[in-house]
Amino acid sequence: MQLIDIGVNLTHPSLAPEQEALIERARQAGVVQMVLTGTSLGDSEAALRLCRQxxxxxxxxxxxxxxxxxAxxxxxxxxxxxxxLLAEPEVRAVGECGLDFNRDFSPRPQQEKAFEEQLAIAAELKRPVFIHERDAGERLLAILKDFRDHLPAAVVHCFTGERRTLYGYLDQDLHIGITGWICDERRGTHLQELVREIPRGRLMLESDAPYLLPRTLRPKPKHGRNEPAFLPEVLECVARHRGESAEDVAAHTTACAREFFGLPVLTT
Incomplete structure (x- = not known):
């Protein structure tokens, strides 16, 4: 099986001492391609350097x-x-951008302005969008509606919302990223029912490492950090709750990610 991790925070300081080893462990676990997440302009530049390194x-x-x-x-x-940055061949999507009305680390009007302007750039350059959303689904959909017809694709990464929000995203033909949140018996059980309602061709998998270590993982790493090598645990959970084989889910989520990000097909 081949897996693609569409969201890895490889620039995070906690991963810095073992970036090369982490990439090799991922490869050995079947995670053959990864998309590193840029969360600021400086972080995006660092992610680009790691791709080249x-x-x-x-x-x-x-x-x-x-x-x-x-924002x-x-x-x-x-x-x-x-x-x-978007002119560089390794950069495959605009983001991580969006709205976070949970923590409000930036004022909401500034969040909306930054999101709208990044969507405008993505629409102009015909680039897919990698979206973050927390407690802001209704407002995000309202903003996105004005741009959606001009975007080639968009994914709501690390989806954790409820049924109504999911349906709103699917109605706008968005992709959905699922993380180890689905493995969390405290807060992710609702996703176990919802994941079966995400159509094939719209579902992708991600670790969001070093965050969201799957709580079902055994043995647990002593350091408590997530990494792409643990993505098969997310795969198994998603497959079980979709009523599909792990091989099937790996095949269709990998094909989906390759098409979304325009990634090359690997034979080995």
């Missing part, structure tokens, strides 16, 4: 964007910098 353009790719937590730093210069 550890790969030859076949296995590591990245996104570039400004997370809603960082207060968005300005005209940010837009120009983002355009420059």
């Amino acid at each position: 550890y790969d030859d353009g076949q296995r590591l790719f990245c996104t570039a964007g400004v997370h809603p937590h960082e 207060s730093h968005w300005d005209r210069a940010s837009a120009a910098s983002l355009r420059g």
